[in-house]
Amino acid sequence: MVRRLRAAVVPVVLIVLIALSGVALGRIYADDLLMELVAGAALGSVGVGLAARRLPSWTVAPISVVLLAGYTAVALQVAAGRAGLTDPLPQIVTDAVANGIPRLLTAMIPVESTPDTVVVPVVAAWLAGLAGTEIAVRGGRVLLGCLPAAALYGGALYVVGPNAGSAGWATLAFAAAVIAGLAASVRSPGGPALADVPPETRTAVRGRALAGSAAGLVVLTGLVAAVGPWVGGRVSATPVDPRRYVEPPQVDSLDESPLNRISGWALAPEQRLFEVGPSRGRGTVRLRLAVLPDYDGITWRVGATYRNAGRVLPAPARLPGVPVTRVTQQITINELTGRLLPVVPTPAGVDGTRVAYDAATGTVIRPEELRPGLRYTVTSDTQEPDYNLLPEADTPTGDPVARFLTVGANVPDEIQRLADQLADGNGAAYDRAAAIEEFLAEHYRKVADAPSGHAYPNLSFFLFGPRDQGGQRGTSEQFAASFALLARLTGLPARVVVGFDAPGAGGTVTGGDALAWPEVLFDDLGWVAFDPLPKSDEKPRPVEEDFTPKPSKPPPTSDPPSATDTPSASVPPAVAAAPAPGRGGPSTAVVASGAGGSVLLLLAAAAATVVLMRRGLRRRRLTAGAPAARITGAWFEFTDALRLAGRPVPDHLAATEAAAFAATAPPPGRAIRRPGLGLRRATPHAPDPATADPAAAAHQADSHTAGRDPAGSQPAAPAPTGDDAAARPEDQRPRGAATAKGAALPPLDELVRAVNTVAFAPAAATGEQADRAGAQAAAYADALRGTRPWWRRAWWSVHPGPLRWHREPGGKR
Structure with missing residues (x-):
């Protein structure tokens, strides 16, 4: 009788150990269903092992696995009913098995006992019971048989991590159960068998037992001395949260920044997005789709970390002394797309669909895309503080x-x-x-x-x-x-x-x-x-x-010469002495002619290389890449042309203002000298008073006389820029600047429209728009180059500047 009782202790201990693992893991669950299912798995697996202990060992595992499949299906059906899921059982089982681990590790705390969050603990508990029973009961190795249950208990503690308090009493109960199992398995050293042994043999057996005990005590003491300090240091440490190693549900760009969708909805005001049930008798109720707390100068973003959540969401921080009003609203999706769910702030529970939740912002998403006909119910807790404060x-x-x-x-x-x-x-x-x-x-x-x-x-x-x-x-x-x-x-x-x-x-x-x-x-x-x-x-x-932004100061047209570049009137320039003729080696004429020929060849090769590289650069800018990139390349062609013409576009000008600035660009005329005025450029034709632009007056002078009036004594008035230029639409004529022959430079209206599209709605840029912008930019650059003198046109073609202007740090390429 006593022997039978001792034999029954070990299976009971295994059941208790596995059930304690469910207790440890269940601390982060919203209800007790997980603990009940894990205890049932422990009882079933150990019971199957006991019932089949007289069968061949190879038959136990297949029988137990078949029963595990049946128990798992029942457990998932119970969890689905508790969670209110109405999908067919095969679909529930398939989804739970496929997504059990990631959903368990990304679930919102407290975790709801749904099929996908209980399947892994149930299966693990059954397998631990199967392995422990075979080792401890059939094999008689009780301590070794407790290892599967110990691994399951350690895994439960790891999954819980810092999301619950210490499992003190459960850990002590686990250790006590192991000790009870070991004590029940110890056999009595006395008995008839030992009494018949000669005294010498008994002495030798006792000596070996004492030696083994002493060796075991020494090893145990060493382990305590080595591992004890580390264990003591980990007592007050925060456990590692395994959720940080698993990527939570992600959203696309429209759900990450739904602020971009406002303009689209505004253009389709009749689009039926969703239906709402009654929540108030009259007036309106404000539903929240997303909260955007992050801004980097480009986009407002949600920046959320979504966690899979059940029907009950974590309670948010509440305002002290402010009453809470519970609002329940049913929502049916029609044409709303994405994964964000509109809810009344602040949601306390969502029923009817699986959700993921960001507790920091209160934003709710559906792991799958929204579909027409989806219906869910939101329960929210609202607070109305005293705004008189x-x-x-x-x-x-x-x-x-x-x-x-x-x-x-x-x-x-x-x-x-x-x-x-x-x-x-x-x-x-x-x-x-x-x-x-x-x-x-x-x-x-x-x-x-x-x-x-x-x-x-x-x-x-x-x-x-x-x-x-x-x-x-x-x-x-x-x-x-x-x-x-x-x-x-x-x-x-x-x-x-x-x-x-x-x-x-x-x-x-x-x-x-x-x-x-x-x-x-x-x-x-x-x-x-x-x-x-x-x-x-x-x-x-x-x-x-009430407010006038100060325009940025335009950059100077030319840099003033440094002090070392300005010749002094009191010191005559040095005259280089002619070198004395040499007496040996090749003559000076021969060396000069050879060196000159090499230099000319190098210059010709460099010029040809620059010309080819410039042509390749224009081709890549205007034909390669997305429409937005090609429009940007067209803008670079336009600004490079003005820079090559000696009139770089000021950085503070908008696209429309830059086009007006380009339309007033005066072509260079024949250089003449006027007494007392220095070098100036003559205009071949007098400007038409109806089209004359005051802004052009500020750019008529050459770099040697910039900033002075025709008399050369008073500063010239600056050209209107920024708001001043914008306030004078009659001065912004991107379609008709006069050239040296009275013709008009090509228009820039398509280029301006394309650049504004890229600046304000880059996704709306089209290939046809990029083609038109590129054609206008190329036509303007070629026409502007044609107004230059022949030597300026030649220098224009071999100037290496465009190859590097937009590659500098801080450039716009």
Whole structure:
């Protein structure tokens, strides 16, 4: 009887050890289903091993595996029913087996007991029970048979990592169960068999046992001395989180920056995106699609780390003392694409589809693409703080909000000056935010056909661009992005949110309901939304009435000579003495002629090489690459032509202004000398008063007389640039500059339109547009070269400058 009880202890110990592994892993699960399923797997696998212990050993594994398949199917069916999944069982099993490991390691804590998050622990528990029973029961090696269960327990602790507290009592229970199993397996040293042994033999056996015990004690003491300090040092260390080695679900560029989709939705206001159920009796409820906290000067991005989540999402940080209102809304997808799910902020649970969640931003995605007919229910906890406290509220600082204060490098000077002006005199955080909101609402117009884009150049054009050329107009994309950028420049932690205004009584949400808005973080109030959109249809006040960005100073047309290059009037120039004729070797004439011939050959070869390289460069610029790259190459051809003509385009000019600058380029005439005026260029024909451009007057003088009036005594007025040039559309004539023979240089309108397309909507550039831009740039460069004297045309063809101008550090290639 006692022997049978001892024999039953070992299987019970194995069941307990495996069940404790389920307890250790279940600490990160949202319910107790995992622990129940792991305990069932332990009981089933050990029971099968006991029942088949009298069968041949090779038959146990196949029988156990077949029963494992049946138990796994039952366990997944139970988990699917608990999770509310209605897919067919074969589909559930296939998906769980294929994605069990990555979904377990990327799941949001607490993990919901779904088929894909329980399949791996259940299978591992069954296999540990099978191996342990065969080794401990059939083989009689109890300590070795406990190793599979110990490995399973260690794996559970590793998966939990730092996401739960220490498993103190479970670990002590695990050690106690191992000791009980070892104690029950020890056989009595006495008995008739040992009594019949001669005394000498008994003494030898006891001696060997004592020696073995002593050796084991020495080894154990050495292991404790060697490993003990390391184990003690790891007690207070933070466990490694295996989730950092597994890549969470990723999204494409449109889901990473859905702000770019605002302009497309604005152009299709009738597009039926999704249906919403009733949540309020009247009015609108704002749904959030994505939160964008990261900005690098080019794109506002979500920057999320999505974790697979169950129906219950982690509770967000709540505002103290503010009541929580629970809102439940059913959403049915129609034509909304991507993987982002619109939800009421802040979601507490999603039912009806699998989701992945970013706890930092509250953004929810579906691991698979959205499809028409998808229906899910969102339960959200909303809080409405007392906004009357805003005027006295402050904003948090330090590392926790550094992400919401970061902007890209090289902020445009005019945007920084505008931020400084709006912050001047507004010391309180809310006053600065309100000043930015009021400035944008009063000075800019919301339109549906504004091009997409929120990089620095796009926002500069939106904030300061000429109205007659499309500036100071935009969608909610530009309003929200400009507000958030200006807020960060004034020290306010801000972010951009993309979402929809949905009817509170339920109904259809269309593309016209999509919008973006900025939010600012305040102490004790959380994220507060602002509305910088115009409040009426009245004509907005021009920006120039309240803020005029200072144009950058144009670069000088030529560098002043250095002191060492200017001859002194008091020191006569040195005269080189003629060398004395040599008496030996070849004559001077022979050496000179040979050297001259070699130099001429080298110069001719270099010139031919430059000509070929220049032709190859033009061909690559205008024919190779994507349309945006070819348009950029056409712009380089245009600017290189002006630079070769001696009139480089100032860096501060926009494309339209640069074209106007090029249209006024005067062709060089015959060089003459006038007493007292120095070297000047004669104009073959008097300019037509109807088309004369005042800006050309600033460029008539040669580099020796630049900056002086015809009398040579007073500084000449600078040519209008920047806002001044933009304010005079009659001076911007990219289609008709006079040449030396009275003809007109080729137009540049197609090139200008293509460059603006690349700047504000690069994806919209087409191959035909690139072809037209390249043809105009090449025609303009060739026509401008034809107006030069013959020697300038020759130098134009062999000038190596275009080969390196756009390869310099900081160049635009």
